[in-house]
Amino acid sequence: MYNEFFEHAEKVGLNPLKIAVSSVEELFRLPQEVLLDFKYGIIKESFTYHYESNNYYHNACVEKGVTPDSIQSFADLVKIPLIPINLHKSNDSHKLLTVGLNSIELEMRSTGTSGIPSVSRRCSPTVDGAVLSIYAMYREFFKISNGAGLYLCPSTEEIPEMGMIKALNMLAGLLDTHRFMVKQEQFVPEDAVKQLNEWQNNFTRHIIGPPFLINRFIRFLKASNTKIKLDKRSYIITLGGWKRFTGEILSREEFNQECIEYLGVEPHQIRDIYALVESNVMAVDDEFGEKHATPFMHFSVRDPKKLDREVEPGEVGQLAIFDPISRSTPGFILTEDLVRLLPGDSQSGRSGQRMQYVMRLPESTEFGCCAVNLDKRLDEQDENASDETCPVVA
Amino acid sequence: MYNDLIVEHFTSPSYVGDIDTPDLEYELGNSVCGDRIRIHVKTTDGFITDIAFRAWGCATSVATADIFCNSVKGQSLEDINKRESQNIASMLGELEPSQYHCLDILKELHSSLLSEIMEGEFDG
Numbered sequence: 001m002y003n004e005f006f007e008h009a010e011k012v013g014l015n016p017l018k019i020a021v022s023s024v025e026e027l028f029r030l031p032q033e034v035l036l037d038f039k040y041g042i043i044k045e046s047f048t049y050h051y052e053s054n055n056y057y058h059n060a061c062v063e064k065g066v067t068p069d070s071i072q073s074f075a076d077l078v079k080i081p082l083i084p085i086n087l088h089k090s091n092d093s094h095k096l097l098t099v100g101l102n103s104i105e106l107e108m109r110s111t112g113t114s115g116i117p118s119v120s121r122r123c124s125p126t127v128d129g130a131v132l133s134i135y136a137m138y139r140e141f142f143k144i145s146n147g148a149g150l151y152l153c154p155s156t157e158e159i160p161e162m163g164m165i166k167a168l169n170m171l172a173g174l175l176d177t178h179r180f181m182v183k184q185e186q187f188v189p190e191d192a193v194k195q196l197n198e199w200q201n202n203f204t205r206h207i208i209g210p211p212f213l214i215n216r217f218i219r220f221l222k223a224s225n226t227k228i229k230l231d232k233r234s235y236i237i238t239l240g241g242w243k244r245f246t247g248e249i250l251s252r253e254e255f256n257q258e259c260i261e262y263l264g265v266e267p268h269q270i271r272d273i274y275a276l277v278e279s280n281v282m283a284v285d286d287e288f289g290e291k292h293a294t295p296f297m298h299f300s301v302r303d304p305k306k307l308d309r310e311v312e313p314g315e316v317g318q319l320a321i322f323d324p325i326s327r328s329t330p331g332f333i334l335t336e337d338l339v340r341l342l343p344g345d346s347q348s349g350r351s352g353q354r355m356q357y358v359m360r361l362p363e364s365t366e367f368g369c370c371a372v373n374l375d376k377r378l379d380e381q382d383e384n385a386s387d388e389t390c391p392v393v394a
Numbered sequence: 395m396y397n398d399l400i401v402e403h404f405t406s407p408s409y410v411g412d413i414d415t416p417d418l419e420y421e422l423g424n425s426v427c428g429d430r431i432r433i434h435v436k437t438t439d440g441f442i443t444d445i446a447f448r449a450w451g452c453a454t455s456v457a458t459a460d461i462f463c464n465s466v467k468g469q470s471l472e473d474i475n476k477r478e479s480q481n482i483a484s485m486l487g488e489l490e491p492s493q494y495h496c497l498d499i500l501k502e503l504h505s506s507l508l509s510e511i512m513e514g515e516f517d518g
Binding site for chain 2: 089091092094100101102104105107109116117119121160161
């Protein structure tokens with residue numbers, strides 16, 4: 001079926017991948033087996049493209065005895081050689097490029113606890129796909145087209161290449177107004193409360209940012225005994241790690257409870273997003289708190305002790321991502337994240353894969369994104385801060 | 395987006411690596427989210443006899459580290475000290491606005507090299 005679609009689209013001069021990326025809502029409504037067949041087609045095409053155009057990846061495939069002919073069905077996707085995510089941090093990450101450096105339009109990065117940035121390089125077709133895909137996922141899960149966004153993070157002007165901020169900032173384009181509340185590594189929670197009050201009864205107010213900075217804001221609200229009642233259609237949108245620089249893991253359940261108590265929202269208004277700067281994938285919470293993967297990408301959950309084996313849905317394993325949007329580097333990535341795929345049908349009726357993030361691989365020395373470093377900086381500042389800047393006791 | 399010099403030094407760097415017993419080692423970087431560059435240097439009689447780097451960051455910063463190493467290897471510290479700001483600025487060729495921060499990196503690579511030497515932290 002996919003081949004017919006692909007051939008027809010190309011015959012009339014259309015890009016099948018771009019059609020897929022623009023059809024997120026429709027893909028979520030396809031029967032599961034049709035969606036799998038569709039994903040198989042675009043992932044195989046992507047594998048063939050990188051196999052034929054990327055010397056480094058081609059050699060790695062040859063070494064493992066895998067060629068495009070080895071991939072004959074959906075079940076064969078597990079054979080596709082994966083790129084460990086830490087290769088994006090290596091000194092010679094240029095070898096990952098399938099296109100020349102001059103075709104790269106955008107470099108984005110993320111920095112975790114090691115301080116070594118993971119840099120991903122995107123060519124124009126990849127940026128096209130990523131932008132369409134991200135907006136399609138935002139529209140599918142949030143249906144936001146107006147309102148005000150209180151961004152508890154720095155602006156893209158301060159850190160223009162940071163993937164997490166870039167993705168969140170794209171959401172701002174759908175809003176009427178927004179404000180970044182972290183400036184020069186300073187966050188003044190009183191200003192955030194004041195801004196929310198100014199927007200009250202003028203805009204639907206959304207709070208957007210990494211979990212730890214929203215948690216930091218809630219700690220202030222708690223300490224100052226302040227309770228806010230956001231609006232009926234407000235969202236608390238989080239993106240970024242749930243593990244602090246101290247190693248403490250923030251409990252999602254506790255976070256939700258505190259959002260309900262101090263920000264006056266319902267559970268369905270609290271939405272977390274899983275994303276990686278090295279991939280164009282997103283997994284977004286629906287109204288039931290189930291995280292849906294971008295429907296034209298594929299999550300393959302592996303046994304960490306035997307990486308060529310997939311675990312059953314419901315079992316915890318190491319996440320591998322097949323991202324057919326990525327044209328600048330092979331989008332077949334072995335992450336350091338432990339997740340489980342949710343078995344059965346989704347409560348919202350959407351097709352495709354749903355995942356639950358469990359934790360970073362225990363062996364991983366790296367965790368977090370730029371948020372974890374900001375959290376650390378803000379904590380250091382709290383220790384020295386006067387009462388007028390932040391009365392929160394960590 | 396990338397000039398030929400940046401493309402060449404990013405895709406075919408000549409000085410990536412480590413020196414086993416460097417006379418001087420220094421690192422530049424932004425602790426929150428920026429580029430990181432580590433330099434190892436060997437000197438003899440006031441000359442840079444060997445140099446190597448490891449860099450993590452954008453393509454232009456990786457190329458900057460390689461261009462810097464290439465420009466100082468075999469040079470005397472005295473001559474490096476005489477380099478003028480505008481000459482250093484021209485070493486990277488024409489840059490896009492988003493790449494200008496690498497000029498600061500290049501200047502810092504020079505100034506850190508010289509200041510470490512001035513502080514007499516190693517016997518040059």
